[in-house]
Amino acid sequence: MARRHPKKRREAEIQVSAFSDIAFLLIIFFILATTLVHVTGIVADMPSGENTKKEEEKKTATVSIVNDQILIDDKNVTIKELRKRLADMKLPAKSEEDKVVLLTASGHVTYQTYFDVMASISAAGGVTAILQEEE
Amino acid sequence: MKKKRRRRKMLLVSVASMGDIAFLLIIFFMVCSRFAKDPQVDFTAATTQTVVELDDYPMVVLIDKESQIYFQGDQIGDATQVENEVRRFIDENINENTSDQAREKMKTVTFRCDRSVGKHVFEPVIEAIAKGGGRIAAVGEPSKD
Numbered sequence: 001m002a003r004r005h006p007k008k009r010r011e012a013e014i015q016v017s018a019f020s021d022i023a024f025l026l027i028i029f030f031i032l033a034t035t036l037v038h039v040t041g042i043v044a045d046m047p048s049g050e051n052t053k054k055e056e057e058k059k060t061a062t063v064s065i066v067n068d069q070i071l072i073d074d075k076n077v078t079i080k081e082l083r084k085r086l087a088d089m090k091l092p093a094k095s096e097e098d099k100v101v102l103l104t105a106s107g108h109v110t111y112q113t114y115f116d117v118m119a120s121i122s123a124a125g126g127v128t129a130i131l132q133e134e135e
Numbered sequence: 136m137k138k139k140r141r142r143r144k145m146l147l148v149s150v151a152s153m154g155d156i157a158f159l160l161i162i163f164f165m166v167c168s169r170f171a172k173d174p175q176v177d178f179t180a181a182t183t184q185t186v187v188e189l190d191d192y193p194m195v196v197l198i199d200k201e202s203q204i205y206f207q208g209d210q211i212g213d214a215t216q217v218e219n220e221v222r223r224f225i226d227e228n229i230n231e232n233t234s235d236q237a238r239e240k241m242k243t244v245t246f247r248c249d250r251s252v253g254k255h256v257f258e259p260v261i262e263a264i265a266k267g268g269g270r271i272a273a274v275g276e277p278s279k280d
Contacts, residue, residue: 016154023157030164040186041274043243083184109254115181115275123185130262
């Protein structure tokens, strides 16, 4: 009887070369979808709208923006002067109620000016209370 | 004289480990990234002298250049809807067991507004957020001056 030849075992191979392609596609997706930029801005504490009228009755500082011009207690000021005036008020040392600064806007006012004023009030330690003009 | 032919060696670059590196990078990006809640809209941030780094707050309100209002990436009609959405979100996510820190975070709304938008659009929205019980984290960039 002829001697049996041992069968050659086939090596099972799984093709993994396409894996890296998939992986790199996923990387590209994540790179595009990721935001690495840190979001910056201001946190403005605001009393809810119902309380605004009460704040109005008290003698609090009022900042008005009329056609992108800033006024504090009816005096025209630049943004730098406003920051100085607010810093002089020493708002952080005051009680929560006295920290409130009323903010009104009328005429054509852009968000840029409004944001700058709101940021100045927050930076000075104040609480912004929006006073909407009646239509 | 007979010349010996030199056998050229085949240069093989092993790329087997490339897949491992790629997957490690994927894991890194998956862990580090967060999906943007803002739709891809035309938006230029306002600038000011002092800004702080803002946390990642769960509520996002956006007003684009065309004065369209978005809440959590979905376009909504007007300021009244913003107030309702903010109130609903706070009611659903804050209860008596919520810690003060988590409460503050849940109440804070990331507010993005294009710098050129007029008062008649953004002011009612800010007012609506405040009325809904929210606190505003207004997104802005530091000015150069």
